[in-house]
Amino acid sequence: MESISIHIDDVSKTYANGEGISNISLSVKRGELVGLIGPDGAGKTTILRIITTLLLADKGMAMVEGFDCHKQYKNVRRIIGYMPGRFSLYQDLTVEENLKFFATIFGTTIEENYELIRPIYSQIEPFKNRRAGALSGGMKQKLALSCSLIHKPSVLILDEPTTGVDAVSRREFWEMLKGIKEKDIAILVSTPYMDEASLCDRVALMQDGKIMQIGTPAHITSQFAHTLYSVKSENMYAILKSLRTYPLVHSVFPFGQKLHLTLKTGDAADAKHFLQTQGFEEVTIEQIVPNIEDCFMELMSSKKTEV
Amino acid sequence: MNTREVIIDVENLVKKFGSFVANDHLTFQVYKGEIFGFLGANGAGKTTAIRILCGLSTPTAGKIWVAGFDAFHQTEQIKRNIGYMSQRFSLYDDLTVAENIAFYGGIYGMSRKEIKEKTEVLLNKLEFSSQKNKLISDLPLGWKQKLAFSVAIFHNPKIVFLDEPTGGVDPITRRSFWDLIYEAAENGITVFVTTHYMDEAEYCNRVSIMVDGKIAALDTPEGLKNAWNANNMDEVFLKITRKL
Incomplete structure (x- = not known):
């Protein structure tokens, strides 16, 4: 049976300036790729930060693999991989040192989980002694993805991994996500690019802190009310x-x-x-x-x- | 096309950083009033070229004329005759709408009287008059973007450079932004624009695609699609940058 990996129910969060998200409900199954699609300010990052335990919701419930994102945040942190919007690696460590750092933090080694990251990491391995700061945009992205996967998480959260990336590199990145999904990992990814919706199993269309519609891309387009x-x-x-x-x-x-x-x-x-x-x-x-x-x-x- | 006035004239532009060749003999012309799309993969050398065309960086070799000025020796004149807007930096968050406009007008040497008159016209056109004294930080992103563009052409430059102007905005705002671009072009302002949205490449009169420091293709969107046997610009871009 399909099992729910990420589950959020009626979550709201209001910031001091009045912006935020309201009444968000959403779930992601194992081996499913769900996209949060919407412009800047729609509330995508807020949802992802609540799930990754970096932000507390004002109300509602967020769970990852049965653990509460508020009360059991330590358990949640151990089983999620998170790739934030901004480049999050240590610029003055080498490629390999970055990967080793993240592996060590999670009490594992590169060797132990190498198989999971091999399709991605092997592309940048020839540059493993280069400082992360000196990598091209595409290579940084691959390293960040490798680092977020090195502890073999059961859930992968990616915040706008393809923003500002050219059309070809974006396509390659989505191909990598497809490969990860097949390892039975639940993936929740945000993007401002509408054309990436077709690459998701399900999408939530977001605007002004609300989900306007959620479903498979085919279902959403079938709901279009006009000719x-x-x-x-x-x-x-x-x-x-x-x-x-x-x-x-x-x-x-x-x-x-x-x-x-x-x-x-x-x-x-x-x-x-x-x-x-x-x-x-x-x-x-x-x-x-x-x-x-x-x-x-x-x-x-x-x-x-x-x- | 050949009888049209050339506003950017680039012949064998080379820019090296040490032994790395970022721009490798670029040759192209942009015409007055044209919407010129400047595309390429990340790291292909677009930003380097744009910085040179804006007078912010000196080329290593080549003949480069922007709005009639030499990119080696007349960079100050170039800066005065162009406008620039990027997604990252455009307006000052802690100044009001009117203050931002006045600031940019002042930088470009416009008189107070002229700034005042043109500000009224601009705010009316954008239906922004009620927001005149609001801080930029309190405006929605889409409004900021439109205002940033209007400010970039406030001093009526010959050319405006737009570096990924529509990143992160919603699809309706993105389209109304292109209305402003068309209008500027109809008023004779040349628009030089980079984007990662391939549908926006279709809105340009001509498009160049850079690969590894060189211009790999330059034509109308229609011409590129025919030459590469592609249905849309997305396919053209894919075929050219992956060298299929």
Whole structure:
């Protein structure tokens, strides 16, 4: 049976400036990869810090492998691996010294758990005598991940591991996470990149301290309440401005080389006709399947109109 | 394209740090009013090149002209004619909105009268007038980002350099930020932008991709997709940087 590894129930935390998180419930199973997706300030780090016992919640319960994150924080700390947002290693220790340091703290050795980190660490092992401060961004990231895994944790928590990282390195990092997940480790990862949602088993879409929606990426996109169209033409910016004046438009956003459009009423033919009256002749409008970013923006907008 | 006015002219730019070649004979031109995407993997040499183009670092060799000024000897004139915004540093948290604007205007030698007039216009346009006396630290990130961009072009520079301007902001704000970019470009300001969001690469008129200190590709997004037989810029980036 699937077993719950991380479980948080109705957790709230308010900071002095009024920001924080409210009524967050979430669970992660062993061997499951769950993503907290949202912009800066959404509350992602707050959740991760409560689970990692670095911050106390105002109310609610957080448990890791049956241990309470408040009362049994020592037990929790022993079984979690944590990769914070900022580079957390000792810059003036070498690659190998950093890894040895983290192993020793947890009362283990590099040799004992080498097999778990081998796929990642072997890529930086040729540089094991280099100071961590002198590594490239991608190598630092691999070292930090190795250090967070060296005590063979049953839970891995990663706070924005791919922020500011180029598209190719991001992809490689997610491939590494997939490998770790297969070792039956529960992974909770935060990211501001919507396109990474598809790489998670389940995602929680976060904004302003709340989870707007949670589920598998496929489930979330299936909940999209409108028919979504893509619009493609020359001079996309002119078309975008024109569509914003069209009364039937519910939403229109640029999406790379296309616009994504939803309508209050009517269909693609109506929109096409409108654009023709505005002088845009060569326009392709097709119905498409929404992605997580479409859903995120729709949730954000509907939440604003509720207020 | 060739008849358009060249605003950044780079020929065989080389920058070495000791024996390490960070920029290896870069050659490219950027046109007036263009949105130019400057992409590359981490460590490919983008930041080094941007620092040179902004007059903050001296090249080792090459012919580099920015807004008509020489990147070797006229770095002060370059700085006066460009704007700069990055995700990390943009506005002073403990100054108000109006104070930040006045500070930047003052640095670029604008008169008090001009600053006052343009501040009103800007705040009205951004619908920020009610926030005029708020501290920057009390503003949401998306607002800060928009204000930071507006401040970077407040002195009407010829070129604005944007270094990952949309990192960490929500997807709606990210898109409204690009509206500001388009508007600036329509007003003749050249936009030189780096990003890790590949959908944003599609919004640029032309895109260059750096690999290991060299420019591996430079074309319109459409041209790059055709040349690399790719469906989107994400695939183009992957193919070029992984040298597939």
